[in-house]
Amino acid sequence: MDLFEYANSLNFGEVLFKTDPATGLQAIVALHNLKQGPAIGGCRFIEYPSTAEATRDALRLGRGMTYKAAISNLPHGGGKAVIMRPKHLSEEQRERLFEEFGRFVDSLGGRYITCEDSGTNVNDINVAHRFTDHVLGYDPDAGSSGDPSPVTAYGVRRGIEAAVKFKLGRDSLEGVHVAVQGLGAVGFCLARELHELGATLTVADINPAAVERGVNELGATAVSVDAIHAVDCDIYAPCALGGAINDTTLAGLQCTIVAGAANNQLLEDRHGEELHRRGILYAPDYAINAGGLINVAQEYVGYDRERALAKTSEIYETMLAIFDRAGSEDLPTDVIADRIVEEKIFGKALR
Ligand SMILES: NC(=O)c1ccc[n+]([C@@H]2O[C@H](COP(=O)([O-])OP(=O)(O)OC[C@H]3O[C@@H](n4cnc5c(N)ncnc54)[C@H](O)[C@@H]3O)[C@@H](O)[C@H]2O)c1
Structure with missing residues (x-):
C-alpha cells in the first residue's frame, strides 16, 4: 500500500x-x-x-x-x-x-x-x-521511573483480577490456575505476584534457566513451549512474543480467559472474533499491558511511585468496563476497546 x-x-x-x-x-x-x-x-x-x-x-x-494512552485515560x-x-x-x-x-x-x-x-x-x-x-x-x-517491567506486571495482575471477577465471579486468585508463557522481565514478575496471591502456575520458556527459577521459587509446573497454550487451566497468559493467538493455538486452547503482557497477541482480528465466539474472555493487550506507559508518563508531572501504582491499578476498572460493554453488545473485547478509544478521539467508532 x-x-x-x-x-x-x-x-x-x-x-x-x-x-x-x-x-x-x-x-x-x-x-x-x-x-x-x-x-x-x-x-x-x-x-x-x-x-x-x-x-x-x-x-x-x-x-x-x-490507543494505549487513551484507553488508560492518560492526558x-x-x-x-x-x-x-x-x-x-x-x-x-x-x-x-x-x-x-x-x-x-x-x-x-x-x-x-x-x-x-x-x-x-x-x-x-x-x-x-x-x-x-x-x-x-x-x-x-535521579528518581525517575526506572525499569517499567514490574509495573507492567502489576497492571497485568490487576487486569487478570478483573477478568477473574467478570468471568469466574471470584474476588480472589486463590487456586486460580494460570499458564504463563514467557518468564522474562514482565512474565516472571507477574508469575511471582500471582504465586503470592495463591494462584497455581504452569510455565514455559525457551530459556531453561527461567523455567528452573519458576519451578524452584514459585512452585510452578513446567511444560514445553509447544504445550503451554493447551494447558487445561483458567487463564492463558502470553508474556513472550506477539501472535500467541493464531489458528494453531486456538485449536488447542482449554482456558476460559486469555490475559497476558505480550503485545499484539491476536495474530489477526478474526482471532479475537473466534475467542469471542468460543466464549473465551480476552483481555485486550494494549489495555492490560499499559502499566509501563502509565508509569513513565508520571515523570511528565513529577514521578511519584505510589501515584504510578495507583494509576496502574485502575487497569482493573478499565478492564471491567471493556468486559461489561463487550457482554452487553455481544462483540469481541478487542473491538470494544478500540471503540472506547475511537469514540473518545474521533467521536465515532471506526470498526
Ligand atoms: N517490559 C515491559 O514493561 C512491557 C510493557 C508492555 C508490553 N510488553 C510486552 O510483554 C512481552 C514480554 O516483555 P518482556 O519485557 O518481559 O520481554 P523479555 O524479553 O524480558 O521476556 C520474554 C521472555 O519470553 C521468552 N520466550 C521467547 N520466546 C518464547 C516462546 N516461544 N515460548 C516461551 N517463552 C518464550 C524469553 O526467553 C523471555 O524469557 C513482550 O511482548 C513485550 O512487548 C512489555
Missing part, C-alpha cells in the same frame, strides 16, 4: 523526517494524534531494509501508542520515533546521532516526548536529553 494511503488508513496525523549528513541521522517521528495531549512514544533504533519499512513501523507503532496522544540504525557504528557516532536526535525532538516543541524502545538504552536517552527536555526515563538514578 502507498505510504500516504497507509497513513490515512491509520488516521494519521503527521509524519516528520529528519536527515543530517554530518552525523548520518535518518529519523522519522510519527505523530498519530495529539487530541488528548502531547504524544509519548519510544524511539526505536534498529536496522530497516528500507525507509518505507521504517516509516510503516513508525506509523503502526505511533497509532498503537494513541497524552500517541507517537513513535524510528532511527534507522547504520550497519556499522562506533560509540562516538552513536553519541553524535542521539545528540542530533535530541535537537530534532526539541524542534518539535514538546508535541512529541521520547523514551527508550527496542535498540535504544538509557545512555542514548541521556544523550538526547542534553538537547531537549522532552524526554522520559532518562536517569533512573
